[in-house]
Amino acid sequence: MPDPMADPVPVPREARRALEAVLMVAEEPVDPQLLGQLLEVAPSRVEELCAELAAGYEAEGRGFALVRVAGGYRYQSHPDAAPYVERFVLEGQSARLSGAALETMAIVAYKQPISRAQVASIRGVNVDGVMRTLQQRGYIDEVARDPGPGQAVLFGTTRAFLERLGLDSLDDLPSLAEFVPGPEVLEALEHSFRVEPAATNGAAPAGPPDDQP
Amino acid sequence: MPDPMADPVPVPREARRALEAVLMVAEEPVDPQLLGQLLEVAPSRVEELCAELAAGYEAEGRGFALVRVAGGYRYQSHPDAAPYVERFVLEGQSARLSGAALETMAIVAYKQPISRAQVASIRGVNVDGVMRTLQQRGYIDEVARDPGPGQAVLFGTTRAFLERLGLDSLDDLPSLAEFVPGPEVLEALEHSFRVEPAATNGAAPAGPPDDQP
Amino acid sequence: MAYDVQTAVFEGPFDLLLHLILREQVELYDVSLTAIVDAYLGEVERMEGVDLEVATEFVLIAATLVELKSRRLLPGDEGVDLDDELALWEERDMLLARLLEAKTFSDAARALAALADDAGRSYPRVAGLEERFAALAPDLLEGVTPADLRAALARATTPRPVPRVDVEHLAPIRASVTDAVAELVDELPRVGRIGFRSLTAALVERLEVVVRFLAILELAKQGVVDLEQADTFGDIEVIWRGEGAAHDRPLLVDLTASVDVYDG
Numbered sequence A, B: 001m002p003d004p005m006a007d008p009v010p011v012p013r014e015a016r017r018a019l020e021a022v023l024m025v026a027e028e029p030v031d032p033q034l035l036g037q038l039l040e041v042a043p044s045r046v047e048e049l050c051a052e053l054a055a056g057y058e059a060e061g062r063g064f065a066l067v068r069v070a071g072g073y074r075y076q077s078h079p080d081a082a083p084y085v086e087r088f089v090l091e092g093q094s095a096r097l098s099g100a101a102l103e104t105m106a107i108v109a110y111k112q113p114i115s116r117a118q119v120a121s122i123r124g125v126n127v128d129g130v131m132r133t134l135q136q137r138g139y140i141d142e143v144a145r146d147p148g149p150g151q152a153v154l155f156g157t158t159r160a161f162l163e164r165l166g167l168d169s170l171d172d173l174p175s176l177a178e179f180v181p182g183p184e185v186l187e188a189l190e191h192s193f194r195v196e197p198a199a200t201n202g203a204a205p206a207g208p209p210d211d212q213p
Numbered sequence C: 001m002a003y004d005v006q007t008a009v010f011e012g013p014f015d016l017l018l019h020l021i022l023r024e025q026v027e028l029y030d031v032s033l034t035a036i037v038d039a040y041l042g043e044v045e046r047m048e049g050v051d052l053e054v055a056t057e058f059v060l061i062a063a064t065l066v067e068l069k070s071r072r073l074l075p076g077d078e079g080v081d082l083d084d085e086l087a088l089w090e091e092r093d094m095l096l097a098r099l100l101e102a103k104t105f106s107d108a109a110r111a112l113a114a115l116a117d118d119a120g121r122s123y124p125r126v127a128g129l130e131e132r133f134a135a136l137a138p139d140l141l142e143g144v145t146p147a148d149l150r151a152a153l154a155r156a157t158t159p160r161p162v163p164r165v166d167v168e169h170l171a172p173i174r175a176s177v178t179d180a181v182a183e184l185v186d187e188l189p190r191v192g193r194i195g196f197r198s199l200t201a202a203l204v205e206r207l208e209v210v211v212r213f214l215a216i217l218e219l220a221k222q223g224v225v226d227l228e229q230a231d232t233f234g235d236i237e238v239i240w241r242g243e244g245a246a247h248d249r250p251l252l253v254d255l256t257a258s259v260d261v262y263d264g
Helices: A013-025 A032-039 A043-060 A079-092 A099-111 A116-123 A128-136 A159-164 A183-193 B013-025 B032-039 B043-059 B079-088 B099-111 B116-123 B128-136 B159-165 B183-192 C013-023 C033-046 C052-073 C082-119 C146-157 C178-191 C206-222 C243-247
Strands: A064-069 A072-077 A140-145 A153-157 B064-069 B072-077 B140-145 B153-157 C193-195 C225-229 C236-240
Touching: A013 A032, A013 A043, A013 A072, A013 B064, A013 B072, A013 B079, A032 A043, A032 A072, A032 B079, A043 A064, A064 B013, A072 A079, A072 B013, A079 B013, A079 B032, A099 A116, A099 A128, A099 A153, A099 C146, A116 A128, A116 A153, A116 C146, A128 A140, B013 B032, B013 B043, B013 B072, B032 B043, B032 B072, B043 B064, B072 B079, B099 B116, B099 B128, B099 B153, B099 C082, B116 B128, B116 B153, B116 C082, B128 B140, B159 C082, B183 C082, C013 C052, C013 C082, C052 C082, C052 C206, C178 C193, C178 C206, C178 C236, C206 C225
Parallel strands: none
Antiparallel strands: A064 A072, A140 A153, B064 B072, B140 B153, C193 C236, C225 C236
């Protein structure tokens, strides 16, 4: 196969590397303005660099493309490879929400409208990825803006969510009042108050550490 | 700047395109088995193709890398571009782990499956809070129940743990044998814990056992 | 006594002991145990809130050290029970093994931290599917019921129980101080409830006080006495519960289980 371009990427190495790295990890299209700030070049230069990069990928027959969409640049799969991506979506994606994702879903359902940061603070972890997936799947959506200083985006559940769960309205969500703590909660509480010794041999004594996990 | 490789990607165009496209839309490392299924080639062939692709990116000085981690392949930003990416990813996604968290994680990693009580016994401190934090952050999870009388919950590390450490599998953990203290440490400890009783009253090693400093 | 333990944050008794022995090269038997206890209490005070597990673990280890030390101070071999002697060796070996294990994992943790630091310089691509493929994706809520959702919320919002210092249960410690135990079992049923200070007022030697203390801890572990301490450094109340008491209640699995490690 002849190489279509002897030197496919005339973009300066450092700038190209920075652009490729940032665009690779970005979750949304990145504004050229912001890219310019990161690279310390003018936005117009960013546009040039991105156009050259995109042309390079196309010439090399890559499976991904760098496109300008929604006011910014992002990587996406090349249209020619769509059949593979479709098969991947159908065959490769896990068809169930993980426990963590379900918890996030539940928090939004019961506490809406709620900001991403509020969900994160309840879960104690970053929830950006999960929230994005839930939004992509149409279960949650932006419903309002926090009137406070940050003007944070507030999320709520969608009609599709209600349909999937067979609910008529949010009022049909099971009431929390009748919730009884599970055994693990009671156990945890008990442990924190009672520390009596067990007469059994509990933990294995500390022999020489095992080599293998 | 001369191009390091005239034909940087000897991988067949179609297979390369499919791989690049699928990996670009994946949210998690993709199992070579699944990739093989999509491309209709053997998983071992997928490994070859990915290795060649990865070497190609590296040789071309790309800002992204194709790596094998947590049992699959994924794109990630190149470590050399870290300064740019860090400026872009405003909230430090990978907040540093505390010493307590790391030690607890190490014990779980090497001794899994292991109960909370066993971890506490090795660390000599209550680990409930740390274990819960690690579980919330997704690095450890409940993997089984002790068949013994207490039916204690047993914990193990997760895929996210492997990803956090950049490991492909638990086999890639450094061998625990490397960390077993050397003879000089053992000697120092033993020296401190001599048990021989003072045979006579001569040369008593210390005053009363509980004298004030 | 020049230990400076003000600089590092210690993660528990093993950490502190290792520090004292290895980094400070302290000859434990040549110094006062009080100094070690003080150093430790200083650490505990700097922690946010005292953790009962931490405190208990340290008392346990301190008791072993006291016993090791007292044994060395006893003249000659006469009167030393061979079983006790073996038990003591076992305890010493156990303590050594645990310290070695603690050190092994603290070094392993450092290696993991280095791996995490390296890996942390790269960020994964997580952008996911483009919109045009979203319709193909399987329904993630398949099989999820409203009740599942409520249970998930409960899991997510359950507060972590805050560890509480409960001095009443301080002390599940065993020490091979058989004679003192026998005396106490004879004495305590008659008085029912007595302060530790009164209980030891007649004793002359500090060592005797220490041994009595260990004996009381042993009784507490067996559940025949209860201990109460109203405030830090306050007098410890010893309450006789009776020898049958230990069997009247269900045994709870001890969190650390480490206590059992020291059983002879």
